Amino acid sequence: MDYVKLEKLRNSLNVKVRIYKMAKDSIHPEWYPNAKVYCDGQLVMKVGSTQPRLNVDIWSGNHPFYTGSQKILDSEGRVERFMRKYGIKTQE
Numbered sequence: 520m521d522y523v524k525l526e527k528l529r530n531s532l533n534v535k536v537r538i539y540k541m542a543k544d545s546i547h548p549e550w551y552p553n554a555k556v557y558c559d560g561q562l563v564m565k566v567g568s569t570q571p572r573l574n575v576d577i578w579s580g581n582h583p584f585y586t587g588s589q590k591i592l593d594s595e596g597r598v599e600r601f602m603r604k605y606g607i608k609t610q611e
Contacts, residue, residue, distance in 0.1 A: 551568055553567075558578050558581065
């Protein structure tokens, strides 16, 4: 419904309702409610966006934090490595 029809409906029902209209219609980008998100050439989900197609490098389906395949690379500890790198002696 456009603004004029809603205003007539409001007046005919004799109800006090405020109807707000956007100030400028032509300044907003086009909205795509079913924009497709692709990761490595495969469709992973559909979302609302101002772009019809989104290409991402990583998403929750292949991120190590969410998949549980995260490998711990720090075997000796960051603090000890920092201390050794800058020659700081620990107090024992």
